[in-house]
Amino acid sequence: PRKPLPVIFMTDHVPEAMQDxxxxxxxxxxxxxxxxxxWLREVENWDRSQMASETYRNKRDRRKKYTATSDEIYAKLTSALAGYPGIAFWGGHGNDPYQVSLPTLRRVLEASGEKLVVVIYPELEDPSDEFAYVLNDLLYPLAETAQKTHDKIYIRTKHFFWETAIYHPMWSRLLSGEFSDVFVPSMEETTDKTQELSVAARLGVWTAGCTDDWGARCARDNPSFDRMRQFSHQMLPNHFLRNQVFTIAYGARYMNNVAVDQDYMSxxxxxxxxxxxxxPKRGEIVSFSPVRLGMIEPDPDFEDQGNNVxxxxxxxxxxxxxxxxVFERTNGSWPAAPLTEWDFSRIAAGAWERRQNFLPSYPHGLVxxxxxxxxxxxxLRENLHPLYRDIMQEFVTDGRWYYTPDGKKQPPQTYYRTVEQAIKTAAEKLPLTVEGQVAWVAAVSAPHHIRLTVIDGGYLNPNDRQARVTFHAVTPVEVRDLVSGETISTTERTVTIDVPCGLFRFFDVTIREPLAPRD
Structure with a gap:
């Protein structure tokens, strides 16, 4: 295989014993x-009197002290570059995106030299037209500078952002790919119950060339799906570990984690x-379904439901x-509720309830x-593995309706059968699929080799699992565990794999027919 791609841990603490x-x-x-x-406890106190948006002119984050000067922020951030390959920090927050002014941010980026600067913007979830001002006044101008300095802007949103708000016209410059080398889509998913959809939506933006990278986050409150009834300070990191294995196996390279047990996570x-x-690179992944959802500007009720959790x-x-x-029971009234028969999470991701599906099964390939x-x-056809070039099929939706190619609306509670059957049929065109309560990823590492990652899918209820691997468009020669060296018999078109409780397995699958990865 080629040299590993670098994975950037932006906020992890490395214990002193592991520094070497x-x-x-x-x-x-x-x-x-x-x-x-x-961490900027004190943020910049700068003159906002000329800002055209009264809303954002007056916004402040109550957790911050607005006492620092531009020079003090600049000195703190640039001095932090010493001894490190780069820095990561909040440039702002949904509560106040302007915690550090644009001129100060530009000074920091321009002073970073060849070191990497990642400016994080958490909880940018304002879908109103007012936020267009922030994009045009702050984020897009900052992206223009970051493009010149080879730095990143980390868009860490919540709820249904990557299924809804991103498709409003004000975000068109991100979707266009103009700043594909700058913006990194990520998520903050506390109290959310649609993780199986958010990961597919970020992957959809990445594979469509809107961004060159994508990211993920783990924090102690990730297991919470009902803040009023749960203690949201989980200190057992096993589910974080498995979630990171899953997202990184799908090509996520920018990780924004809250340190929990770093010896364990090491x-x-x-x-x-x-x-x-x-x-993997996006052109090496072969566990995407040939069926995909094409999102258009979201139905207002659908967007409201999915963002009021x-x-x-x-x-x-x-x-x-x-x-x-199309996506049902997404508002806060439905924690842990069973999904409807036509819900996309059920027919595509294999989910059965609105809970924290951070490790979705997608038994017919990730849609x-x-x-x-x-x-x-x-x-998409240019970026994905060549096997997808002539087999992709798209279903268009605004979240409420499906739309046929001639623009006719189709109700999800009946049209889902067409979508579900297409997903099942298309799976036979893939090299392999995996069934069971596991998350899985397959990527071509060499013409005759597929890397298969299989993970215990019980995010909150880890257990011993059995995964059934079915080979479709390829013939397996050998399936070898990369850690233990164990070789699994491949005399049939199916292989059963045992996954221990709370763990994951990594396989190198030798195949007879070549599947050259995209350059």
Whole structure:
């Protein structure tokens, strides 16, 4: 296989006892990379009187002290570059995106030299037209500078952002790919119950060429799906570890984590460094379904439902009966509720309830959720593995309706059968698929080799699992566990794999027919 792609841990703390190992991995393998995470308790006090948006002129984050000067922010951030390959810090937040002014941010980026600067913007979830001002006044101008300095802007949003808000016209410059080398799509998913959709939506934006990278985050409150009834400070990191294995195996390279038990998590770093956990390019992945969802500007009710995940007191049974959606039961009234028969999470991802599906099974291949249009379709075919070139099929939706190629609306509660059958039929065109309560990823590492990652899919309820691997468009010669060296018999078109509780397995699958990865 080729040299491993670098994975950037932006906010992880490396224990002192492992500093030498981390340095050796970076020198020997070029991965993982650990940035210096800078927390700005004091943010910039600058003159906003000329801002045209009254809303954002007056916004402040109550957790911050607005006492620092531009020079003080600049000095703190640039000094943090010493001894590290780069830094990561909040440039702002949904509560106030302007915690550091644009001129100061530009000074920092321009002073970073060849070191990497990642500016993080958490919780940018304002879908109103007012936010267009922030994009045009702050984020797009900052992206223009970051493009010149080879730095990144990390868009860490919440809820249904990558299925809804990103398809509003104000975000068109991100979707166009103009800043594909700058913006990194990520998520903050506390209290969310649609993780199986958000990962498909970020992958959809990435594979369509809107961005060159994508990211993921793990924090102690990830297991919470109902803040009012749960203690949201989980200190057991096993589910974080498995979630990171899954996202990195799908090509995520920018990780924004809250440190929990770094000695425990360090096994992930070594798996990355030694290439056991294969980090694929988008043109190497062969576990995407040939069927995808093409998103158009979202239906307003669908967007409102998917982004109001905390309230539980406004349940309206009459509204629920009269309004059906492609993605059902997404508001805060439905924590842990069973999914409807036609829900896309059920027919595509194999989910059965609205819970924290951070490790979805997608038994027929992961169904990408991405932008609709000829430009995106062309870029998708250019970016994906060549096997997808002539087998892709798109279903268009605004979240409420499906739309046929001639523009006719189709209700999800009946049209889902067409979509579901297409997903099942298309799976037979893939090299392989995996069934069971596991998450899985397959990527071509060489013409006759597929890397298969299989993970215990019980995010909150780890257990011993059995995974059934079915080979379709390829003939297996050997299936070898990269850690134990065990070889699994492949006399049939199916193979059964045991996955221990709370763990994952990495396989090299030798195949008879070549599947050359895209350059």
């Amino acid at each position: 190992d981390a340095k050796r991995w970076a020198e020997e393998f070029g991965t993982p990379i650990f940035l210096n995470s800078v 096994v992930l770093w070594e798996l990355i460094a030694k290439g056991i956990l294969y980090v 905390k309230w539980t007191t406004f349940f309206d049974p009459e509204y629920e009966r009269q309004n059906r959606f 990408l959720i991405g932008p609709h249009g000829d430009t995106f379709d062309r870029r």
